Amino acid sequence: MLGTSAGQRWRRAGALAAAGLMAVTLAACGGGDEADASTVTVTFRQFGDDHVQENFLKAAKAEFEQARPGTTIDLQPIIASNDDYPTKLQLQMRSPRTSPDLVYEDTFLINSDIEAGYLRPLDDYIAAWPDWTNFEDTAKNAGRALDGKTYGIPTGTDTRGVWFNKEILAKAGLPADWQPANWNDLLTAARTIKATVPGVIPLSIYAGATLGEASSMQGFEMLLYGTGDTLYDHGAQKWVVGSQGFRDALQFIQTVYSEGLGATPQQVLTTDWNNTVGQEQIPQGKVAIAVEGSWLSNKWGEGGANPWPQWSTVMGWTAMPTQNGQAPGKVSMSGGWTWAIPQNADNPDLAWEFSKMLNDKAHQLKFAIDEVQIPVRKDVAADPTYAAANPSNEFFASLVPITTYRPAYAQYPRVSKEIQVASESVITGNADAAGAAQRYDDQVRAIAGDAVIVASGS
């Protein structure tokens, strides 16, 4: 029987339900600020105690905000290990609510992220930007995808070689102008140092998954690309499996770690071990020889993580030799970073304006000097203040003609991860070089499907 009481009950229930729904919708719409048309959020990576990039961006922010009153540059560093920065960045870019407006993207990741739809093409902006003609063509390629569009503006590039501590080498009876001609020279030097100078790491070369790309590139690829074999066959457009060079490179890493010529596996599997090496171990004279990047000394300048004025007299540098000294006798890998604008950016136009400022001649010159990068703008490279700023600049820039760029296609980050897994399994003794290489081949087949080619002569 529906009396008035039931009617009232209905009404009351209805009111309650409505109130509840209101609460739900409010809760669902809450959180997250409305996009502010005058704010650009900028995401970049903070390397340990290194504040060079942060200081550079802070100065640029002040300049930009002064030139355009009413605008705000919101700097949002991601303080993360090598391995976690890309993950965090991708998760941010996935949602319009959390996406930054301008991001610092490693060139090894850019194609993968373009493929994922995270970034927007910059061609329309670039068309109205005369500065673009000043950029080196190879550098332009780093931010260009297979669709021919450009998605990132390169900020600088780098090369890699061998750094050594002259004082330790002298104790081991090696000359100050030491120049290894092949892998064997490296191993011989490391064995000599191990025997004569206890308590130092004879040869630092990265391996394992914890260090992320540093381990793939400064470690494994510096070896692989000195064997004549490659990761990717650009002619056939396929990933290479089963190459002898791959096994040889793993074998070299295994030799270094199993003979105790390098860091211990525990050390190299610590998060940010590469920062520890650059910021602490090398300045403290605990590393004799290190396969490292051209930017290494940026940690030792003013504002770097660990200022070390004597570095230029203590340290020497030379090229990484090829496996048996085959032509061109030296090998280097190159990468670099770009500024890119996410697909989900709230404020792409203003982000571009800020990026234009970061990438003009004056700022790129300052960045190249402070961050110890190899310039990607011809006018910066030609500027005499660049070469004069750092004694190692000239040498590392001279490696550009023989350097190799990674096959940074969409699958590269996943292939790179498998390289790290392979090198980790040989240093921990979980697998021998052949077994680890076999596993890598299987994984690459799973990742790339048909786009795989078996290396010739294997």
Next chain:
Amino acid sequence: MSTLTAGTGRGARRAPAPASLLRGLPLAPAVVLLVLFLGYPVVYCIWTAFTDMKLTGASGYEFVGFDNFTRAFTSAEFHQSALLTVAFTVMSAIIGQNVLGMVLALLMRSGHRVVRAIVSAIVIGAWVLPEVVAGYLWTALLGDGGSLNGLLTAVGLPAQNWLFTAPILAVSIANIWRGTAFSMLVYSAALSEVPKEIEEAARVDGAGTWRRLFSVTLPMVRRSIATNLMLITLQTLSVFGLIWTMTRGGPSNQSATLPIYAYQQAFQFGDLGYGTALALVLLLIGGVFSLVYLRALRLGESMS
């Protein structure tokens, strides 16, 4: 109402009257909230596990059926990870926390008030610490230049390297240290409910200490044991922070239990679909454990 189906043993339920529908109506907002904030993510997760969604390298994704699960069940890495998960759970929860918690609770029953207070404070202190802090403490203790090696070498013993040589053991020990308090509290509460007279009677009948423990005391708290086992098993299956801070699942995945392995696949290898499928498998493992415990509990009840 429809005709009754005879022989089911249950009477047919009456259709709910409009009045009781009305009574349920105020629940609607809560139900909507639950569906929105819990139901949607759960369904989305289950859906993701059946797709090839990627974190990077591909924009679209498609339904791939049971591919992710087939891939898991045929992969050696997954087998190792599942094995490590079970080993970690058995070692640190079912044996470690459970037995140690019971022992502490039993000892504290007969302990002096002051001793009880001190022991409780220490054990619960370990439990109150955040996972990450506990992880760093144990890394500082067990690490290469850690305090344990300092002690060992000081007394002339060889240094240990468990974080590297037996990582799953190292994280299990840390997890026992961290989680024992929970079991201890549950068992202390359960034991305080056991009537003293029954134990007295057993003693008068000539039962020794062990006999009293296994024939009288433990059977009386068996429901608490089953409940506690279920809770700590589920907690331990999903431990992430402790292992991540101590070993990051390494070296070479030697301590990568399923939560770590799923995280790596989803966020480091960018394989969201596969990672989510692994998480679902973990959920199923937890479900199986729970069913076993529930069944044991029911069997125990019917026996009494």
